[in-house]
Each structure stands twice: as structure tokens, then as C-alpha cells.
Amino acid sequence: MVNTIFWLAYVAVTLWSIVNIIFNGSKATKMISWSLSVIIFPFLGPLLYYLFGINRRKFKLFKLKQNEKRKLFSETYKELEGGEQSVHEFEDYKQDKLASLIRKNSYFAPYKGNGVALLNSGEETFNAIFKAIEGAKKFIHLQYYILEDGMLLDRFYELFQKKVKEGVEIRMLYDSFGSNSMRGKRVQRFKDLGVKAYSTMPIRFGNLLFTLNYRNHRKIVVVDGNIGFTGGFNVSDKYMKPDSDLGIWQDLHLQITGPAVNSLQRVFVKDYHFAGKEELLLQDKYFPKIESAGETVAQIISSGPDSRYPAIMQQYLAMINIATKSICIANPYFIPGEPVLEAIRIAALSGVEVTLLTPKISDSLLAQYSMFSTFEALLEVGAKIYLRPDFSHSKVIIIDSEIVSVGSGNFDYRSFEHNFETNAILYDKDKASHIEELFTKHCTEDAKVDLEDFKKRSPFSKFLEGLAKFFSPLL
Numbered sequence: 001m002v003n004t005i006f007w008l009a010y011v012a013v014t015l016w017s018i019v020n021i022i023f024n025g026s027k028a029t030k031m032i033s034w035s036l037s038v039i040i041f042p043f044l045g046p047l048l049y050y051l052f053g054i055n056r057r058k059f060k061l062f063k064l065k066q067n068e069k070r071k072l073f074s075e076t077y078k079e080l081e082g083g084e085q086s087v088h089e090f091e092d093y094k095q096d097k098l099a100s101l102i103r104k105n106s107y108f109a110p111y112k113g114n115g116v117a118l119l120n121s122g123e124e125t126f127n128a129i130f131k132a133i134e135g136a137k138k139f140i141h142l143q144y145y146i147l148e149d150g151m152l153l154d155r156f157y158e159l160f161q162k163k164v165k166e167g168v169e170i171r172m173l174y175d176s177f178g179s180n181s182m183r184g185k186r187v188q189r190f191k192d193l194g195v196k197a198y199s200t201m202p203i204r205f206g207n208l209l210f211t212l213n214y215r216n217h218r219k220i221v222v223v224d225g226n227i228g229f230t231g232g233f234n235v236s237d238k239y240m241k242p243d244s245d246l247g248i249w250q251d252l253h254l255q256i257t258g259p260a261v262n263s264l265q266r267v268f269v270k271d272y273h274f275a276g277k278e279e280l281l282l283q284d285k286y287f288p289k290i291e292s293a294g295e296t297v298a299q300i301i302s303s304g305p306d307s308r309y310p311a312i313m314q315q316y317l318a319m320i321n322i323a324t325k326s327i328c329i330a331n332p333y334f335i336p337g338e339p340v341l342e343a344i345r346i347a348a349l350s351g352v353e354v355t356l357l358t359p360k361i362s363d364s365l366l367a368q369y370s371m372f373s374t375f376e377a378l379l380e381v382g383a384k385i386y387l388r389p390d391f392s393h394s395k396v397i398i399i400d401s402e403i404v405s406v407g408s409g410n411f412d413y414r415s416f417e418h419n420f421e422t423n424a425i426l427y428d429k430d431k432a433s434h435i436e437e438l439f440t441k442h443c444t445e446d447a448k449v450d451l452e453d454f455k456k457r458s459p460f461s462k463f464l465e466g467l468a469k470f471f472s473p474l475l
Helices: 002-024 028-040 044-053 060-080 093-105 122-134 151-165 185-193 205-211 260-276 311-322 337-349 365-379 413-418 429-441 451-455 459-474
Strands: 111-119 139-144 169-175 196-200 220-223 227-231 253-257 296-303 326-330 353-359 384-388 396-399 403-407 419-427
Touching: 093 296, 093 311, 093 403, 093 419, 111 122, 111 260, 111 429, 122 151, 122 220, 122 227, 122 253, 139 151, 139 260, 151 169, 151 185, 169 260, 185 196, 196 260, 220 260, 227 260, 227 403, 227 419, 253 260, 253 419, 260 296, 260 419, 296 311, 311 337, 311 396, 311 403, 311 413, 311 419, 326 337, 326 429, 337 353, 337 365, 353 365, 365 384, 365 451, 365 459, 396 429, 403 429, 413 419
Parallel strands: 139 169, 169 196, 326 353, 353 384
Antiparallel strands: 111 253, 111 296, 139 220, 220 227, 227 253, 296 419, 326 396, 396 403, 403 419
């Protein structure tokens, strides 16, 4: 009797899952992976699909939030198009093609007149951020995927204490999954100062199924509307001192002054309104007219589950497709999926020099084996792959030594489809060349992956790669 009930329940739950996958699935690879998962893993597979596989953007709750944010985004876009900012018009075909795509899929224009400083270590990055915060006169807007207990977060707290007393407004957003320790007293101490702190898509029982699979992975700081920061750094002491076998984490961040800061502010305002349900912050105070601060043309791109298009994936695909000489990719989670992987292979076969730089070891074994599962296909078409011995969290793509993207977007399904991400694209040969020089320093002969040696890896390693590849569309 018990066995009969078990099998009936298994068949019912499995059939329900497969029917949902057929009706709501958008990509064949993910549909196949989820279907096999719910069949192979009784009850666990359907549970995982229910938590992570269902496209909840089709549900009323998410639709309402999505429409609200889109409306806000459109209003802000019209305001910027009013002539206050210096929109750049490209003469170069490649640059114009990429910039046009981003204006249509992410609604951000390229702006000239930006000053951009590259921040290449935890010490450089947070010293620059703390200096900007110390100089704040009106407001500080801060958004991170991870706010983690430690000396860095304590330093933010000390600075916020001082700035609140000076009358500076402070707003802080954090992801409820990434910043899982920001609960109770830990977040309350910031609120007690007067900081308006909110979790984006908080994980609570009532909305668990609508939020667990969607994470705000952005890293943004905007001070007084005229200085901004974005890139890959989170607020975590692992960027300052070793806390595991991975050592001190490495990353890249950008400090931006000039009109492009206004775009970062728009991203923050949109997310803040969604999380805090407070004022729209569309006043001139929060969007000041910004004078030229440098020579760099910069364009911000944002993407998320509320986007009409997978903008980050489209950005990476476009950069790969328009490259004519070289493509340099640095990413800790290189799990690109078949369309992006095929685009890279086509570029390599077409004579474009493709170089991939990833960490030799990862904070995720599943991600590491998933990455390794793509290497042979790339090496066979002439791509060069280097494994740096330290753990680099940088998300960078450089094409033809003239256009570079730095930000939070990984080369994986999660960044392409499930995460809220932000990248900054610099149309600047000097900046691109500088970052490429830093990239090339890690591409040493002893770090290079040789195709014939790679083929000799153990059968067990190949099995683990194949297993990880099976789950890669679900990452």
C-alpha cells in the first residue's frame, strides 16, 4: 500500500513538473536538463524545479513589480534625453553597433566626457570609496550583492555615523541571499543611525518562491550624483586578507566621474524604489547636471529578470561578433552556454585571437568542472586558455584593444537570465590597452593550458566535467 502511494505520488509530481516545463520552458537545453532532473531524482528534482526552474516573471506578483520598475525606468530615460547630458555619436562602425544595441536593450546612452580610474585591488578600491564617502555633502547611495561582517563593513558603519551627523542622506541596498548575515541586529545598527537600508527581494516565507532564484548581483556606489563606482568587488574582507585556500581575492573596479554616473544613479534609483517603496528620487538633487570630467566615452548596461531582453548576454555576444583582431575574456565563472560558446569558436576560426583567463581553483567545484568542460572545444579551434593560480573574481572582456567591459556580469546562465547585473563599457583605447596589459601579465607560459596535456586528464575528471556540464544550464 505504501509503495503504491509512493509511486502514484512520484508519477503525479513528475508529470506535473514535466507539463510545466513544456508549457513554460523557453530554452530546449534547460527544458531537457530540468526534465531529466525531475525524472532521475524522485521528489528532489521536482522540488528544485519548483524553487529554481519556474519562470515566475509570468506570475502576477512579479509582473506588477516589473511594470512598476519599467515605468520608472522610462521616466528617467526621458529626463536624460532632454539634452542635459552629452550623448556621444560614434563614427566607428563597431562602436556604433555595440552602443546602439545597448541603447535599445538596456536604455542607456553612451556619454562622452568621463573620467575613469581603474582600481585593481581591494585596498585601492575601498580606499577610493571611503575617500569619496568622506567628501559627501548631500547623499550616499550604496548597493552590493554581498555585505559581509568584518573590518570593511565596520569602516562603512563608522563613516556613515559621521556623515549622518553632517546631514548627508544615506541609502543602502543589499541582496538578501548574498548578504545572508545582514539580518536582525546587524542591519538594525545601520537603520538606527538613520541609514535607509533595504534588502532587494527579501527571502521570506510569503515570497520565497518569487525571490529565491533572482538575485541582485550589482555593485554600485554613487556619491552626490557626481562620482560613482562599479565593478566586481563586494564588501568582504576576503579582498583584503586571506580567509581560505583561495588566498586574497582579486578583482577589478572602476571609479567614474562625469555624465555616466547619472546612468549608475538610474540603476540604483530603480532598484531602491522596488526595494524600499519610497520616493522616486527623480528630483534634480539626485540627478545633478554633471560637467565633463575626462576624455573617456562610457556606457552603462544593466540587465535582470525584469528586462525585456537578456542584455548582458547580448552585450557579450555583440562584442564577440564585432571583434576583428582579438578577444580577451577574464571571468571566474566561464559557463557561457551554447550560443555564446559557438560565437567564440566562430571568432577563433575566423582568425580572431581569442584568449581566456580563469582561476585554476574556484570557490565552487561545480562551476570549476563546468568551466573545464568547455576548454577542449575552445582549444581545438585555436583559442588560448590560461589558468591563474590566485582566485580572480574579475569580469572583463576586451576586444581589439579598444573597447573594454568591466562589471558584475559573469559568463553563465545565472548572470544572463536570473541576476540583476551592471557592466560599464569604456570606448577608450588607452583604458582598454591598460587593462589588457594587466590581463596579459597573467598569461604566462606556465599558466597556459596545452590541448594535448588537457586531453590526458583522468577519466574521473572527464566524468565530473560531463556531470557538471549536465547541470550547467541550471546554474
